[in-house]
Amino acid sequence: MSYRLKQSxxxxxVSFFIISDYTNPExxxxxxxxxxxxxxxxxxFKKLNTNDPSVVVAHLKKLAKEKDDQRKAPGSNLVNVVLDxxxxxxxxxxxxxxxxxxxxxxxxxxSIKGICEEIEAKYQFKFPLERIVSDLVCAQVVFPGSKRSVxxxxxxxxxxxTYSLDDIYRSLPILSSERYFIESKLYDQSSKxxxxxxxxxxxDCTNFYYETEDEDDFRKYGKSKENRPNPIVQYGLFMDSKGIPLADIVFDGNQNEQASLRTLEDKIDADFKDSKFIVCADAGLNGFENKIYPEQFIKTDKWPETPLKNVFPAILLFTNQVSVNRSSFLYNVIRTNNQERILNNDTHPEQQYGRFYS
Structure with missing residues (x-):
């Protein structure tokens, strides 16, 4: 705020001060x-050799304005530090x-502070959630580690x-339950x-293993990306076309990762309302149900045995129809009451005909 003259x-x-307005953060x-x-x-009066109060006030107002102009001038907030x-x-x-x-x-x-304040108002706890979230995120950038090491x-x-280690642990279930609220708010703010x-x-999906041999309700034995004989958890991440994370999901280690795509798409449909988007995923997520689920789907694949110049890119764009490799057989995708059903198809047509093409 601008500097101004105050008379007391x-x-x-009569005493004079240069004051400035501000908002108390607490x-x-x-x-x-x-x-x-x-x-x-x-x-x-003595300094200006006058007995007229208006002359003094006019002089001090001019002085306050000069100091305000100096404060706003480029480079005025630079601090010189002399080191020996x-x-x-x-x-x-x-x-x-x-x-x-x-x-x-x-x-x-x-605006992580505003997001955390909304959560604090909802749960009525006393520990500083914004400070905990900020420290956890920043610490993973500066020196990644466990909650205790952070x-x-x-x-x-x-x-x-301004918080304890117990406060960190208390905040974790709340952050987990509010994760999609946080993601939605972060998307809105990042768009600005x-x-x-x-x-x-x-x-795409990946998984993480734990240095234990015991399963629980979350860590399960499954197909490890690193071929480790340990319980794992699965993690899926949606990114936009610029590579900025959009939404994610964590699920049990013994679940098929293909179902996670449809679960997370439901969340994105809710967050983006009528937004139209194309999903791009690799062959590991290329189940037939996933191909008909979104409005449009891009499948990426590799061709180790066939020269690229002799084949079209392995891309499938779904709109209202599906064409099948090496066959003129046509599958019509019907959407009724939010349920998908396939007409004139076998139980698993993708197993019978192999890859799909546009």
Whole structure:
């Protein structure tokens, strides 16, 4: 806010101040702060060699405006730091990590504080969710690790910690239950920062193993990407055409990853309402049900035995019909009451005819 002159009148004197308006970050109320004390009226009478209060006020208003112009001038907020290359740093001097300030700035641009405040108002808890989320995200960028190691390392951040390790664990189930609300809000905010193109969405899955041999309700034995004999969890991610994450899903390690595509598409349909998009996925997600589920589907495949110049790209674009490889047999896709049914087809036509083409 701009600087302005304030007069404080008492019984025997008038004092002058340069003040500035600001919003209190805790109370959210507007207030003022004193930028500089200018002395009283008697002092300025002597300094300006006058007895006219209006002359003093006019002079001080001009002075306040000059200081405000200096504050707004380019480079006025630069700070010169003089370092002595011969001076040794004490061994017990505090060391701070400021690398987190860069991802933290991005989180602020995405209005993560407002998102967390909505969640805090819903659940009525006391720990600072925004600070926990920011620290967890920034720590995974600066020094990836477990929740416990993050809590240990964030003590090196310049900002002091205002929560406990137990508060981190308490926040996790809440963040899990509100994940799609957070993703939707982040998408809305990111659209204000950069252009998002959701006409084509890319989807793929991976899985993560755990250093244990015991299964539970979440970690299950399944096909590990690393061929590890350990329980795994599956993870699927949708990205937009620019490679920016859009939505994700985590599911049990013993589930087929093809079903996750349809589950996450339901969430995207709800978030984007009437948005039309094309799904692009690899052969691992190329089940027949997935091909007819979205409005349009792109399948990518590789051709190790056939020269590319002799074949069309392995791409399938679905609209209202499906053509089958090496056959003129036509499958009509009928959409009725949000249910898909195939007419004149065998039980598993993709097994009988192989790959599909446009």
């Amino acid at each position: 009148k008492s019984k025997n004197s 109370t959210k109320k507007r207030s003022t702060e004193v930028v500089e004390k200018l002395g009283n009226q008697t002092y300025w 290359e011969n001076k040794k740093i004490p061994m017990d001097a505090p060391i701070y990590n400021v690398g987190y300030l860069f991802p933290n700035k991005i989180l602020h641009m995405l 809590f240990r390392e964030v003590k090196k951040f310049f900002d002091p910690i 920062i950069c252009e998002r193109d959701t006409t084509v969405l890319f989807y």
